[in-house]
Amino acid sequence: MSDASTRPQPFPSAQGRQKGYDRAAVDAFLAEARGTFERGGGAALDARSVREVAFPLTRGGYDVAAVDAALGRIEDAFAARERERAIAVSGADAWVQGAREDAQVILNRLSRPKRERFDRVGVFAYGYAPDEVDLVADRLTRYFESGETVTVDQVRGAAFRTVRRGYREEQVDALLDAVVGVMLAVR
Numbered sequence: 251m252s253d254a255s256t257r258p259q260p261f262p263s264a265q266g267r268q269k270g271y272d273r274a275a276v277d278a279f280l281a282e283a284r285g286t287f288e289r290g291g292g293a294a295l296d297a298r299s300v301r302e303v304a305f306p307l308t309r310g311g312y313d314v315a316a317v318d319a320a321l322g323r324i325e326d327a328f329a330a331r332e333r334e335r336a337i338a339v340s341g342a343d344a345w346v347q348g349a350r351e352d353a354q355v356i357l358n359r360l361s362r363p364k365r366e367r368f369d370r371v372g373v374f375a376y377g378y379a380p381d382e383v384d385l386v387a388d389r390l391t392r393y394f395e396s397g398e399t400v401t402v403d404q405v406r407g408a409a410f411r412t413v414r415r416g417y418r419e420e421q422v423d424a425l426l427d428a429v430v431g432v433m434l435a436v437r
Contacts, residue, residue: 259312260276260277260280260312260320261276261312261313261316261317261320262312262313262316263310263311263312263313264309264310264311264312264313264314265313267309268314269307269308269309269311270307270308270309270310270311270312270313270314270317271305271306271307271308271311271312271314271317272305272306272307272308272311273308273310273311273312275305275306276305276311276312276317279303279305280320280324282294282295283295283300283324283328287324287327287328287331295328296328296332297325297326297328297329297332297431297434298427298431300321300324300325300328301321301325301427301430301431302427303321305317318406322402322403322406325430325434326402326434326437329431329434329435329437330434330437333345333434333435333437336348345435346436348435349432349435349436352428352431352432352435353394353432355428356390356394356425356428356429356432357391357394357395359425360387360388360390360391360394360425361391364380364384365380365381365384367380367383367384367387367417368380368383368417368418368421368422368425369417369418369421370415370416370417370418371414371415371416371417371418372415373414373415374414375414375415376412376413376414376416377412377413377415377416377417377418377419378410378411378412378413378416378417378418378419378422379410379411379412379413379416379417380413380416380417382410382411383410383417383422386408386410390405390429400433402430402433402434405426405429405430405433406426406430408426410422
């Protein structure tokens, strides 16, 4: 019996007919992340790459929610290390100023009128439901302007229905990624 077959799975399997993340892809990424983190970093992998990683969905794959939760913790660890290094090099004031500038760019986008915050997809295409995205955008605006409580996990977990003539998914996802980046920067 090989060592690989006796080693416990790092994540539960997707249940029933649900597809899960491809095991080999997840295992390879986690090995790379662990190696990079233990070596003290490197340009190949950072918090943003962890946030943006995508895995193929397959039958018998790892449970998506369990892997996503682990990726959130890994991203947090990389972000904390990046913050510590940047503060050591440039100082806390420069780090905070950079986070403020990023937050202002986000707030400028969120301050646009409802239903006009993001570009729309074509007439026959589907995008994120503007009303749902705008609800999240309003909450994020209150987070940035008045400190309303919003967690990183809530932003990471934001999900929207798709509708015809919806908002461009890429733009919404990029903004949510930027929000997560700012939130991790100021933790």
